[in-house]
Amino acid sequence: MCHLYLHKYELETTIVPELPKFALIKQYIIDNIRAARWLENERVPSENELADQFNVSRMTARRALSELTEAGILTRSQGLGTFVASFKSQSSLLEIRNIADEVNARNGKYSCTVLTLELIAAVAPIAIALGVEADAPVYRSVIVHNENEQPLQVEERFVNPQLAPEYLDQNFELTTPHEYLSQVAPLTEARHTVEAVMPSREVCQWLGLYNEEPCLQMIRRTWSAKGIVSFARLISPGSKYRLGGHLTFKQRS
Incomplete structure (x- = not known):
């Protein structure tokens, strides 16, 4: 059975040469967050910056940022950039019902x-x-x-x-x-x-x-x-x- 989340990330615990470039970019971002080099609400490199750094297309860099945003690790703001999501609790404006x-x-x-x-x-x-x-x-x-x-x-x-x-x-x-x-x-x-x-x-x-x-x-x-x-x-x-x-x-x- 295919995991909704895990099928995207099951290879990310160790960086190996066989990994596709978008996965390497994701691992790079995650490693920086875990090592506290990038803190909550801090801006991460843009698509263009990541594309230049990893010698890939903007589409590849965008995929990495989009998948981490989907997982709640990053948050994107139109016109401002991409930031490390806050991992502290946040009060909900929506009632959570069973x-x-x-x-x-x-x-x-x-x-x-x-x-x-x-x-x-x-x-x-x-x-x-x-x-x-x-x-x-x-x-x-x-x-x-x-x-x-x-x-x-x-x-x-x-x-x-x-x-x-x-x-x-x-x-x-x-x-x-x-x-x-x-x-x-x-x-x-x-x-x-x-x-x-x-x-x-x-x-x-x-x-x-x-x-x-x-x-x-x-x-x-x-x-x-x-x-x-x-x-x-x-x-x-x-x-x-x-x-x-x-x-x-x-x-x-």
Whole structure:
């Protein structure tokens, strides 16, 4: 089975000559972040600078920056450049709801299909996102959430075993990962990144998409009082899912 995240990064723990140039650029950036040579919110080299440094095309440099941005390691600002993402917790403006509760609130019938539950070694981007050492053991799950027996969302989640040691022992057909983690490591803060993406062939298969259509992708990291609990990617068909929320602002006195 192809990992949504790991198939992109499984070769990055060691730089070898056989690696393609975009992967070498990614590893170079990750190494500088891990060594604290580039700090949070610090600007990283531009596409042109990386292209000159590694003697590659701008497209190759752009791919490296884009994939690290997708993984939440970097953040890009139009007209300003690319920066090291903040790895500190950030309060969420979106209410985080259990997807089973969302479906039930619409009078739908919730179910799920568990595709993967496993222990893996954290490659660099996952290790950074969870705040653990590279190659440290982490839990990984891939679950398809259904509404009225129709696929609604693919969830790939990486979990810190120190904060949820019995994660792999759970029956996620009876409780969702969000619900379980909220019990054993109560959520205090979260960070979201939301964007439109075109799904891979494998994701299309899981979501039952016979024609490619844009999907809504949410990258989410969650914190408890003891640290980063999980790092997840949630992908939903654009025609079936939307985000919404309600904000209340204090009146000025």
